[in-house]
Amino acid sequence: MLETDSTPTPERLTIGVAGIVDPAHAPVPTNDAERFVFRQVFETLVRLDCAGVVRPGLAESWQVDDDGRQWTFTIRSDARFSDGTPATGQGIADSWTRRVGPLPGGTPVFTISGRELTVRLSQPVTARLFAAPGLAVTRPVEGSDWPVGTGAYAADTSGGRVTVAPFGATGRPVLVLRPSGGGDERDLLDAGIDLLVTDDPSALGYARSRPEFTMVALPWERRYVLAVPGGSVSLDSTVLVGLARDALRVEARPSSGIPWWADPGAVACGVAPPPGAPPLGVGTSIVALVYPAEDAVARDLAGRLVALGIGGAPRALGLAAPDFSAALSSGGATGYVLPLPAVTLEACGALRLLIARVPWLADDAARHLTPLVESRRRAIVRRGGAAFTVEWDGTLRVR
Amino acid sequence: MTFRTRILLATVPVVLVPLVVFGLGVRRAMRQQIAGQYRGRMTALVDLIGQDLERQGSLLATRLARLRETAVQDNRFRLAAVTRDTSQRGYALDYAGTAMRTAGLDMLQIQDDSARIISSGHFRNEFDRLERGLPQLLPTAPNGVALVQARTPEGPFFALARLDSLPLGSRRFTIVGGFAVDSGFLARLARDSAVSVSLSLPHAMLSSRAATAGGGSRDEVVSELPVPFIDETQPDSARLVQARLLVATPLTGLRDLQGTVDQWFVIAVLATLLVSVVLASWLASRLSRPLAELAGKTAEINMDRLDVEFGSDGTDEVGALERLLGQMTERLRAGTVRLREVERRAATGELARQVNHDVKNGLAPLRNVLRHLAQIARDRPAELPKVFAERRQALVSSLNYLESLAANYAKLSPPPETQRCDVNTVTRETVEQLPMGAAELSLELADGVGTAKIDAIALRRILENLVSNAVEAMGDQSGVVTVSTAHGGDEGGGASNAIRVVVEDTGKGMTESELERAFQDFHSTKPGGVGLGLSIVRRLVTDAGGRLRVETSPGAGSRFIVEVPAEEGTA
Numbered sequence: 001m002l003e004t005d006s007t008p009t010p011e012r013l014t015i016g017v018a019g020i021v022d023p024a025h026a027p028v029p030t031n032d033a034e035r036f037v038f039r040q041v042f043e044t045l046v047r048l049d050c051a052g053v054v055r056p057g058l059a060e061s062w063q064v065d066d067d068g069r070q071w072t073f074t075i076r077s078d079a080r081f082s083d084g085t086p087a088t089g090q091g092i093a094d095s096w097t098r099r100v101g102p103l104p105g106g107t108p109v110f111t112i113s114g115r116e117l118t119v120r121l122s123q124p125v126t127a128r129l130f131a132a133p134g135l136a137v138t139r140p141v142e143g144s145d146w147p148v149g150t151g152a153y154a155a156d157t158s159g160g161r162v163t164v165a166p167f168g169a170t171g172r173p174v175l176v177l178r179p180s181g182g183g184d185e186r187d188l189l190d191a192g193i194d195l196l197v198t199d200d201p202s203a204l205g206y207a208r209s210r211p212e213f214t215m216v217a218l219p220w221e222r223r224y225v226l227a228v229p230g231g232s233v234s235l236d237s238t239v240l241v242g243l244a245r246d247a248l249r250v251e252a253r254p255s256s257g258i259p260w261w262a263d264p265g266a267v268a269c270g271v272a273p274p275p276g277a278p279p280l281g282v283g284t285s286i287v288a289l290v291y292p293a294e295d296a297v298a299r300d301l302a303g304r305l306v307a308l309g310i311g312g313a314p315r316a317l318g319l320a321a322p323d324f325s326a327a328l329s330s331g332g333a334t335g336y337v338l339p340l341p342a343v344t345l346e347a348c349g350a351l352r353l354l355i356a357r358v359p360w361l362a363d364d365a366a367r368h369l370t371p372l373v374e375s376r377r378r379a380i381v382r383r384g385g386a387a388f389t390v391e392w393d394g395t396l397r398v399r
Numbered sequence: 400m401t402f403r404t405r406i407l408l409a410t411v412p413v414v415l416v417p418l419v420v421f422g423l424g425v426r427r428a429m430r431q432q433i434a435g436q437y438r439g440r441m442t443a444l445v446d447l448i449g450q451d452l453e454r455q456g457s458l459l460a461t462r463l464a465r466l467r468e469t470a471v472q473d474n475r476f477r478l479a480a481v482t483r484d485t486s487q488r489g490y491a492l493d494y495a496g497t498a499m500r501t502a503g504l505d506m507l508q509i510q511d512d513s514a515r516i517i518s519s520g521h522f523r524n525e526f527d528r529l530e531r532g533l534p535q536l537l538p539t540a541p542n543g544v545a546l547v548q549a550r551t552p553e554g555p556f557f558a559l560a561r562l563d564s565l566p567l568g569s570r571r572f573t574i575v576g577g578f579a580v581d582s583g584f585l586a587r588l589a590r591d592s593a594v595s596v597s598l599s600l601p602h603a604m605l606s607s608r609a610a611t612a613g614g615g616s617r618d619e620v621v622s623e624l625p626v627p628f629i630d631e632t633q634p635d636s637a638r639l640v641q642a643r644l645l646v647a648t649p650l651t652g653l654r655d656l657q658g659t660v661d662q663w664f665v666i667a668v669l670a671t672l673l674v675s676v677v678l679a680s681w682l683a684s685r686l687s688r689p690l691a692e693l694a695g696k697t698a699e700i701n702m703d704r705l706d707v708e709f710g711s712d713g714t715d716e717v718g719a720l721e722r723l724l725g726q727m728t729e730r731l732r733a734g735t736v737r738l739r740e741v742e743r744r745a746a747t748g749e750l751a752r753q754v755n756h757d758v759k760n761g762l763a764p765l766r767n768v769l770r771h772l773a774q775i776a777r778d779r780p781a782e783l784p785k786v787f788a789e790r791r792q793a794l795v796s797s798l799n800y801l802e803s804l805a806a807n808y809a810k811l812s813p814p815p816e817t818q819r820c821d822v823n824t825v826t827r828e829t830v831e832q833l834p835m836g837a838a839e840l841s842l843e844l845a846d847g848v849g850t851a852k853i854d855a856i857a858l859r860r861i862l863e864n865l866v867s868n869a870v871e872a873m874g875d876q877s878g879v880v881t882v883s884t885a886h887g888g889d890e891g892g893g894a895s896n897a898i899r900v901v902v903e904d905t906g907k908g909m910t911e912s913e914l915e916r917a918f919q920d921f922h923s924t925k926p927g928g929v930g931l932g933l934s935i936v937r938r939l940v941t942d943a944g945g946r947l948r949v950e951t952s953p954g955a956g957s958r959f960i961v962e963v964p965a966e967e968g969t970a
Binding site: 245246247249299300302303304306308314315316317318 | 488489493500523524525526528550552553556665
């Protein structure tokens with residue numbers, strides 16, 4: 001939990017996040033701004049805190065039977081959608097049926113009894129699965145771009161500005177989003193912003209020199225890997241330490257532990273390349289170390305790897321997101337510096353999504369992916385503002 | 400080859416050769432002038448490029464000196480560089496990047512005394528790489544400036560670099576800074592979009608054309624400038640070599656200009672050729688026409704046709720030649736008359752001698768018989784009948800011989816072959832061509848006179864003689880010579896099958912004795928005259944089966960009436 005001074009909660013908070021909020025994506029975010037907004041507006045049955053501990057969400061309690069195949073959730077008694085209608089077990093079942101296909105544990109079978117919702121699956125799952133953003137409860141509203149959720153806030157993007165306002169007499173502040181990224185984030189701090197999530201060393205250094213701000217390290221959220229289509233690359237710890245310490249200007253550490261794509265459970269879930277996947281090395285003639293151009297960490301990593309001659313790539317090549325996706329899928333380059341989530345709620349599903357994106361990983365993802373570093377950002381929070389909760393993926397939620 | 404063709408062939412080279420020589424000279428001078436201006440421009444441009452490179456080197460030196468002063472004052476950098484304080488390592492790694500941008504450089508790297516890169520502005524993460532070539536070779540380059548190939552994560556680029564030293568503590572660091580040499584840099588050196596500057600390196604080629612639009616035309620190198628280049632292709636054997644800055648231009652403007660000069664030169668030659676041909680044709684025609692006419696007249700001259708007139712008022716050589724030919728023709732005409740007379744007299748004498756001989760042969764028996772009969776009549780008159788009877792046959796034989804002789808001689812004069820001519824046509828053509836002197840010509844040709852049985856030449860000569868005599872008969876006095884034709888014989892309705900041609904003058908006329916002498920051969924009243932005119936006229940008229948009459952009286956002029964047989968069927 002991130003809690004600043006115990007001064008009265010202001011009526012309005014200005015939040016600096018990168019990206020544009022599109023209601024059509026709700027409730028699954030595609031960028032930081034959507035992740036922040038969706039997390040305020042929509043709820044999952046349970047949530048994970050920054051330590052990975054499962055906490056109550058829309059469900060105040062839950063029971064698991066049959067070795068994880070049957071889950072019974074008790075819906076919070078005050079759970080309501082932002083339009084005032086109660087959030088019932090049927091409403092949750094309708095939301096999943098409308099938007100969500102089979103879960104990793106199979107197609108869910110719902111049993112509703114009062115505030116209790118029983119979900120029956122064919123395969124056992126953990127409670128973490130029900131914290132996945134995709135399982136957030138929504139309900140479409142006719143005539144509105146935004147579906148309603150059961151969170152403490154309702155979003156409004158009319159007038160070209162994103163405003164996230166609390167509903168009901170909660171005493172919560174109104175959240176106003178200001179896009180960050182692309183410019184000097186120190187200007188945001190000078191402009192009176194209340195919360196800024198960043199890894200920019202200049203902004204962090206500037207905030208450190210300003211007493212009205214405090215900073216909190218967020219979880220290691222991103223793991224950079226070297227993806228080599230033709231085989232694998234082995235890097236000793238000295239190189240990894242050097243990468244994390246000297247090559248990057250953000251807070252980073254050498255990648256450690258078993259990554260989720262190498263988790264035996266994930267490997268055993270039986271992923272296979274999708275039908276019609278292009279053969280390896282077809283579709284591009286790029287022979288370089290390719291990275292997403294908008295990612296400064298990936299750029300620095302690629303530059304250092306080229307300088308060290310690792311992977312044999314003569315140069316680094318930054319590609320815009322669509323081109324990078326196409327190049328990554330084709331596997332025609334010498335190597336790719338690829339940012340991936342450091343943690344995932346459900347490794348098997350995440351690996352399946354990764355292989356759909358990078359078909360040539362299907363034969364052995366662990367062999368082709370060499371972990372490089374993990375990075376994290378920090379939250380710069382104005383003292384005297386609201387209290388935030390840091391969740392498992394580094395998302396802040398207003399308490 | 401005709402005289403006209405020769406004039407044409409002679410005129411064309413006479414006009415063209417000087418013109419072509421002149422044009423080629425002008426063309427050569429213009430091409431040299433234009434090419435010289437181009438060369439001068441390119442030389443000046445190369446000088447400017449050299450000065451620009453020197454300025455860039457000086458600017459680099461100034462900026463590196465300022466960077467050095469700033470770095471010396473920076474304690475954090477000193478900590479990182481000298482004491483290798485790991486807490487300041489990030490600062491040191493980012494130092495060159497910040498300094499490079501601040502100094503307006505495109506390349507900057509700071510190396511320690513072992514040539515290891517401790518901070519790189521253009522390739523931040525290239526730290527710790529050994530780079531021995533630049534610290535060793537850059538100071539040896541002329542003016543301390545050379546082209547180098549710098550590295551970035553995205554690939555190499557070329558830079559114009561120089562080196563400065565950075566003393567920190569007891570160590571001496573080096574600062575290598577530079578400006579990127581890319582197509583934009585070369586385009587700025589070129590200044591003019593029509594000129595391209597290329598950098599020729601041992602393993603690469605860079606051109607300003609990539610930075611300028613409209614580089615479709617093919618450039619040609621017009622000048623080059625050596626630039627030192629540190630070649631680090633082999634990692635451990637860097638060397639200082641010579642690269643070349645190539646100044647090129649399409650030369651299309653120059654070639655277009657030269658082409659225009661050539662084009663107008665060809666046009667001028669063709670125009671002059673055309674004018675000269677036209678002029679030569681006109682000149683040749685003007686020169687050759689009188690000669691051709693003269694040749695035509697000369698071709699008509701022969702022994703039977705000496706009436707061709709050569710007369711010219713021209714004062715040039717052709718006129719003089721025509722007059723000489725006229726005089727020659729006159730002499731030839733006179734000589735021909737004399738020759739014919741001599742021939743006629745010789746033939747007449749021969750004939751007379753033959754006739755004399757034959758007649759004598761025929762008369763001799765007659766004389767002998769007559770002398771015998773005279774002797775008998777004188778001595779024996781009684782026997783005269785008897786002797787006469789005896790000698791009568793001899794007389795008859797002699798007479799028969801003489802008759803036969805006369806008949807045979809008559810056969811020697813064959814009847815002339817009769818020719819026909821249109822009297823009015825011949826009369827008009829002949830008379831109108833004759834010189835009339837002070838006399839006035841009156842031509843009265845009756846309609847439908849028709850064709851006469853006389854050769855046209857004969858009639859022509861008749862008329863020429865009669866009209867000439869008529870003109871001469873008036874001397875210097877003015878008068879009228881009337882030439883008329885009519886159908887019919889004697890005036891007042893003579894023989895209808897004859898055509899009458901009358902030449903009448905108003906001159907001095909002739910007495911009867913003068914008229915008799917006028918028809919005698921070799922009688923002339925004119926100085927230098929031959930005296931055959933009227934004799935010839937009478938003979939020609941007689942030969943044609945016609946007749947000639949003269950009506951004249953002193954002071955009343957003369958009237959010569961020629962009647963020739965008309966062609967049958969003529970009205």
